[in-house]
Amino acid sequence: MSESLASAGKTDGGSRAYRTIVVGTDGSSSSLRAVGAAAGLAAATGATLVLACAYLPMRESERAAAADRLGELAYKVGGSTPADDALRAARERAVAAGATRTVLEAEEGEAVDVLVRLAERHRADLIVVGNRGLNSLAGRLLGSVPSAVTHRAGCDVLIVHTTPGGRS
Template sequence: MAYRTVLVGTDGSASSFRAVRAAASLAGATGATLVLACAYLPMRESERSAAAERLGELAYKINGSTPADDALRAAREHAVAAGATDIVLAAEEGDPVDVLISLAGRRHADLLVVGNRGLNSLAGRLIGSVPSAVTHRAACDVLIVHTTSGGRH
């Protein structure tokens, strides 16, 4: 089966960029469109004003989707370096799992790629993790990329 649209989630972390590189390599090799997705949650006004006070003229960096947009720009660099050529960026407000599932449906993704962060943690086992929740809810194939140290035998 050839994948036509590969969607990968990133939060700007080094481990998420490992998943981006894996998805980009696959997309590049198969000629698929790569959708880079980043979810963000709105910051409470009290948090925003406190952060803005500390950041001064750099306060614009925490408004709205700016942190997600920054993460996507960095992820795009990783994706291009890994061989992806057709890249779409998507920053959306909401819970990461909800955003990934929704985008996968709207973009007609054949493959959803996530890192394994949270799968082997106690918190992940007790309250769930993004990769675990995505595997239960996705209507397409899911690839879980080993992006964290430990847990490999």
């Protein structure tokens, strides 16, 4: 971690660094790259790392279809279980990257809403998101999580380059 990035949160003559960092994950490889970057920054600054995963409830018809196909493993697709699984993987990545204080937060809702809400609840100094969606047609037309978070967050936002493309 570079010294300039580790001290990026210092605002009052160098006496304050990031204390709480929120990072979103959905369990994808690109989101886990963002988790690794956030964990490295948390390790360098001594910050608490809040690992956040948003989820939406399954419609009953989807849950029933999954239950038919999965049998006794159907519980793995209901409620917050997929989010909990993503958070366990994220914690493993964060610990491997040096984070020592982690908090896991699976919360129902859209990703942007959940990230902003958790940042407020934990009084975060920084939200870390991957760049996924910024360079896609869907992201330009519908908006992307990174773009929306930067507009709504009440704290710093770090967008980590986690996907190919867009880098010169």
